[in-house]
Amino acid sequence: MSQDTDKQKIDVSKIDLDKEREKTTDQPGLIAFPHTVGGAVIRPEDQGKVKGRAVSAMRQQTDRQMQQLYEQAQTLAKQAQAIKERVDVSERIYSAEMNFEPIISQTYFLYQKKNGVDVLSLVSPQEWGRKHPFKAYVAKVTLLADHTWDVTLADED
Structure with a gap:
């Protein structure tokens, strides 16, 4: 112990x-x-x-924010492309043959002849039936108040 x-x-x-x-x-x-x-x-x-x-x-x-910026940039690029296409078609309209004076807010149709000349017409592709006299239907267009054109391309129509 x-x-x-x-x-x-x-x-x-x-x-x-x-x-x-x-x-x-x-x-x-x-x-x-x-x-x-x-x-x-x-x-x-x-x-x-x-x-x-x-x-x-x-x-x-930051990856989430970069993805948002990328999506916004894509949207802006698409909008810029749409404006460019609208300008291209608008220039074609003003150089096209037309036998009338376009009226604001009226819809017209842009065609291309077989010889490559553009024509602005009052007649839609459906109204021509099977035999329309043009090589291609280009766009459906509406004259706006500022004398620019609202363009719906043929492949979007």
Whole structure:
């Protein structure tokens, strides 16, 4: 029994009080480890995981924004192409043969003759029947108030 009591005795002279003082604090909420034996376990955050999740979230958000910008750019490109086609057809209309003065808000039809000359007509492709005298139907057009043309190309009609 004397051996058991020797093991339980603490030699106070061997205790480094300065080192033990480093393990205590007046403000326990500021230390990164529990300050008592029964204290809650405090695990430091794995900074690599935190940064990895943040970078992943940032990339996801910027990818979404880049996709939106790409879609907007595609929409603008389609609109620009539609305007270009409208200008091309409008120029063809003003250089086409027409035996009448176009009236604002009226619909007309642009055809191409077999010799390549464009003709603006009041007659729609359906009204010609099977025998229409033109090589190709180009577009259905309506004269707008500003003397530009609202164009519906033949393949859209």
